[in-house]
Amino acid sequence: MQFLPELTLLGASLIIFMVSLGKPDSNKMKTIAICLGSAIFVATIVSFNEKGILFYNSYKVDLYSQVFKSLIAGSFLIVLILGQKLKSIKSTVHPEYYLFMFVSVLGLMMLVSSVELLAIFIALELSSFAVYIMVPMRDEGGSYRFQMEAGIKYLLFGVTATGFMLFGMSYMFGLTGSTQLNVVMVKLSEMYTQPAAIIAIMMVLAGFFYKLALFPFHFWVPDVYEGASNETTAFIASVPKLAAVALLIRLISMVNAEGQTIVTILMVCAVLSMFYGNLSALVQTDIKRMLGFSGIAHAGFVLLGLLTFQLSGYANSIYYIIGYVVMNLACFLVICSISKNGENLLISDLSGLHKRAPILAVTMAIALFALAGIPPFVGFMGKFMLLTGALKQGYLLLVILAAINTAIAIFYYLSVVRITFCSDPEKSTSITSGFFTNATSLLLVFIIVIMGVVPQKFIDFASLAVQSIK
Amino acid sequence: MDQLLFNSDYPYILSTLIFLPLAGALILLFVQNEFFARYWALGVTTLTAILSIPLLTNFDTNSAKFQFVQQCSWVKSLNIQYVIGVDGISILLVMLTTLIMPLCVLASWSYIKTRVQTFMICLLIMETSMLGVFVALDFVLFYILWEAMLIPMYLLIGIWGGPRKIYASIKFFLYTLAGSIMLLVGIIWLYKTNNYSFFIPDMMWKNYSLTSQVYIFLAFFLAFAIKVPMFPFHTWLPAAHVEAPTAGSVILASVLLKMGTYGFLRFALPITPEATTIFMPYVLWLSVAGIIYGGFTALAQNDMKKLIAYSSVGHMGFVTLGIFVMNIEGVEGAILQMINHGVTTGALFLCVGMIYERTHSRELRSATGVGKYMPIYVTFLTFFSLSSFGFPGTNSFVGEFLILAGAFKYSTPLALAAIPGAVLAAAYMLRMLQKIVWGGTDNPDQSWLTDLNVREIVTLTPFLFFVFWIGLGPQPFINLMHTSVVNLLDQFHAHQGQVVTAAELIFH
Numbered sequence: 001m002q003f004l005p006e007l008t009l010l011g012a013s014l015i016i017f018m019v020s021l022g023k024p025d026s027n028k029m030k031t032i033a034i035c036l037g038s039a040i041f042v043a044t045i046v047s048f049n050e051k052g053i054l055f056y057n058s059y060k061v062d063l064y065s066q067v068f069k070s071l072i073a074g075s076f077l078i079v080l081i082l083g084q085k086l087k088s089i090k091s092t093v094h095p096e097y098y099l100f101m102f103v104s105v106l107g108l109m110m111l112v113s114s115v116e117l118l119a120i121f122i123a124l125e126l127s128s129f130a131v132y133i134m135v136p137m138r139d140e141g142g143s144y145r146f147q148m149e150a151g152i153k154y155l156l157f158g159v160t161a162t163g164f165m166l167f168g169m170s171y172m173f174g175l176t177g178s179t180q181l182n183v184v185m186v187k188l189s190e191m192y193t194q195p196a197a198i199i200a201i202m203m204v205l206a207g208f209f210y211k212l213a214l215f216p217f218h219f220w221v222p223d224v225y226e227g228a229s230n231e232t233t234a235f236i237a238s239v240p241k242l243a244a245v246a247l248l249i250r251l252i253s254m255v256n257a258e259g260q261t262i263v264t265i266l267m268v269c270a271v272l273s274m275f276y277g278n279l280s281a282l283v284q285t286d287i288k289r290m291l292g293f294s295g296i297a298h299a300g301f302v303l304l305g306l307l308t309f310q311l312s313g314y315a316n317s318i319y320y321i322i323g324y325v326v327m328n329l330a331c332f333l334v335i336c337s338i339s340k341n342g343e344n345l346l347i348s349d350l351s352g353l354h355k356r357a358p359i360l361a362v363t364m365a366i367a368l369f370a371l372a373g374i375p376p377f378v379g380f381m382g383k384f385m386l387l388t389g390a391l392k393q394g395y396l397l398l399v400i401l402a403a404i405n406t407a408i409a410i411f412y413y414l415s416v417v418r419i420t421f422c423s424d425p426e427k428s429t430s431i432t433s434g435f436f437t438n439a440t441s442l443l444l445v446f447i448i449v450i451m452g453v454v455p456q457k458f459i460d461f462a463s464l465a466v467q468s469i470k
Numbered sequence: 471m472d473q474l475l476f477n478s479d480y481p482y483i484l485s486t487l488i489f490l491p492l493a494g495a496l497i498l499l500f501v502q503n504e505f506f507a508r509y510w511a512l513g514v515t516t517l518t519a520i521l522s523i524p525l526l527t528n529f530d531t532n533s534a535k536f537q538f539v540q541q542c543s544w545v546k547s548l549n550i551q552y553v554i555g556v557d558g559i560s561i562l563l564v565m566l567t568t569l570i571m572p573l574c575v576l577a578s579w580s581y582i583k584t585r586v587q588t589f590m591i592c593l594l595i596m597e598t599s600m601l602g603v604f605v606a607l608d609f610v611l612f613y614i615l616w617e618a619m620l621i622p623m624y625l626l627i628g629i630w631g632g633p634r635k636i637y638a639s640i641k642f643f644l645y646t647l648a649g650s651i652m653l654l655v656g657i658i659w660l661y662k663t664n665n666y667s668f669f670i671p672d673m674m675w676k677n678y679s680l681t682s683q684v685y686i687f688l689a690f691f692l693a694f695a696i697k698v699p700m701f702p703f704h705t706w707l708p709a710a711h712v713e714a715p716t717a718g719s720v721i722l723a724s725v726l727l728k729m730g731t732y733g734f735l736r737f738a739l740p741i742t743p744e745a746t747t748i749f750m751p752y753v754l755w756l757s758v759a760g761i762i763y764g765g766f767t768a769l770a771q772n773d774m775k776k777l778i779a780y781s782s783v784g785h786m787g788f789v790t791l792g793i794f795v796m797n798i799e800g801v802e803g804a805i806l807q808m809i810n811h812g813v814t815t816g817a818l819f820l821c822v823g824m825i826y827e828r829t830h831s832r833e834l835r836s837a838t839g840v841g842k843y844m845p846i847y848v849t850f851l852t853f854f855s856l857s858s859f860g861f862p863g864t865n866s867f868v869g870e871f872l873i874l875a876g877a878f879k880y881s882t883p884l885a886l887a888a889i890p891g892a893v894l895a896a897a898y899m900l901r902m903l904q905k906i907v908w909g910g911t912d913n914p915d916q917s918w919l920t921d922l923n924v925r926e927i928v929t930l931t932p933f934l935f936f937v938f939w940i941g942l943g944p945q946p947f948i949n950l951m952h953t954s955v956v957n958l959l960d961q962f963h964a965h966q967g968q969v970v971t972a973a974e975l976i977f978h
Contacts, residue, residue: 312547354585369621374617374618374620374621374647375613375614375615375617375618376614376618380614380617384610384654385548387654387655387658388548388658388661391655391658391659391662392662396655396659399655399658400652400655403651403652403654403655404651406651407644407647407648407651410643410644410647410648411640411644414624414640414643414644415640417624418628418636418639418640421625421628421629422625422628422629422635422636422639423636455545456544456545456546456547459545459547460547463547
């Protein structure tokens, strides 16, 4: 039972592999994938309260990991639903595409449970390599091939980040003589003044900075977001970020707060991420690129909770990343539904959406207002809690800089809302969104509002999960 | 909790007022019928207005405490509460909001032709957040509603606005939001300093250090001065007013601008009294600058909406002048003038909207000489114009008189400097009036114009009623606020005494 979600995933991947041997039509494939995705989600819910340690102390199943597994499964299911048509993937490779997606999710699920350096490494690579292949699987009819460029970029930056991480792990092993996370961190805590320890920790964190797209490991974001198909981007922008935050919290929660150097470095990364992301997003015309840059800025906000080194701060970060994933998925749901043949969307393509597809327009507007941090949505509550937590620790300057960033960010979100709502359609192409899509978008909107209006339950739960790490 | 007064007869009255329009908006979401949407919005806003009347009849004018309080925990881990109540400072603003909303719906009856349901939803959500801002006693609740209000207002301007609606709506949004960002940081700082509580009455009259008070005051000032808007921060206002649909202009002028001055009274004065004392002279002279600037610019406008928008800058200058002279006449005059401005300017925007519906132009030139064909209309317009420049017997006279009396008490040069503003107001209003009623020899042909219909007369009459009621018998209004204002000023002067020396040390 403890390993049920992973086993289900593995089984699902095998089923898809079997199916891929035949010649399934894409409609049938879609149904199979969504059913399997739901089964995985159910499996994570069933094994929610499991606890235990597996595989020679390298794999820990606790409330924390189970919460994240169900979040990953849930957002994965939504990605499957919103990208159900896989418009820009050649229909002959649909089974393979799904196969890699499932394998990647398997890696991510293993990642949140790993408590040993090598297990972390393997899980991370498993999830990354599958995505490296998914990115260039886009079919653009031969007219342009920037999906190849995106794939190569993603691979090269990913490998570099992994290189950093492995190097850091070797330092950790050299300094402490163990690869067990709890042993490593306890021993490292005793030698915080030593540069070697700081370098080791920062390098290991770098691997997750890459997944979360934090400055200075953000370079892949805009091109990969643009080059990958809409569905792949939706996946990259949401699911791996959950796992990255999970692991970052696991690592950082074991660092004790005396590591002032690390706090300073994290602060600098947070502030630079916010400014870089928001300022670059201001001038984007491609909506996926804009969301990519905004993602960098949001990652900076997540860091704001981590660098408080308080349980409440970690809980706020979890709350925020959940909110971010929901808001982001809502945006991508709209993007995938509007894009006719899976082509990239310019912001101007959204013009007059309120007439063409009212429900999608409302979803988009609410998601963007929430991303911008306007109350009463989840984005505001998350930012507010993160700022409060940081100010409690006395980081006044950091809070002011973060607040200024909120003001900058408004502009580009607002200009998208403006085009969706305040302009009349140039092209009268109507958009048909199925019942399934509409229901999902309303569900996402509902979550965005509920999490923003009554955050207490969510925060309590996040704190409970964080406490189970120790 | 000794600042709160629970009213056992009406325990949920404020919550009802806040959430009734929201519930109405939610139901409208599922309606596709435009006629139903209009009647429904009218019904909901009227019901809210009727339900707000017990606030007046049961208000205890002898108490400076917050009344009709409702309190419960909202977000426990951050100690955020849902706590609401009214006192003498906010009750008139609450009443103004509830009473003006049905009239806004009426004014949009035929003006809004596209996407009527969405429009009505925006209006109803606006009402919820405006009422919430005036009664919120928890700083986070206040901030959430203060910001959330931007979304419907943005849509009101951005969707149903004039030709430059995009520019105006984005400018409005960015200005207000950027201004209130530092307010958020200030709120969190206050939370940390006040033992992790967002409860507003507990934050008042504390001895924060002077430096932090100065920073907090600056954060407050930026947020509220933009909302008022005070002189150097006013540029979003003409753009927003000109482009907004009539109902949007009315809400903006009558209620939204008051939030800035309300913010000064509710937060800046009680939370940072010492910093207020230090910055008082500067704010006063900025107010005077606003009065004169607004007057001169209004004089030069050919666009009626712009003219009234700039006159708003001048009128709001009077309000801030009254607040910051810190004596009983000034503050009471300021609060009264907030209501007066809401009534008079709101009505003037409605008048302009009615002309616009007929001629589809806001140009003064195309509206000249309508007096002959629209006698009822110009009668209304005349009374509102007279009221706007403070003609004796109308509401603004009482307000401006009190403010100037307070200003003379504080400093004669300051009051003398503000006097030209009153003269300018007469000049630009009479100019507009003369042109609209009579015009010149080159009037366009206006004979096809029809006079006001019953709906429009019904919309304007309540405004006229209040113009004369406040103008001739202001005492009931002043009674409502008197105790709270006296209490505010007593506490303020008690604190001021301790600081004057400190201020002198800094500036000499």
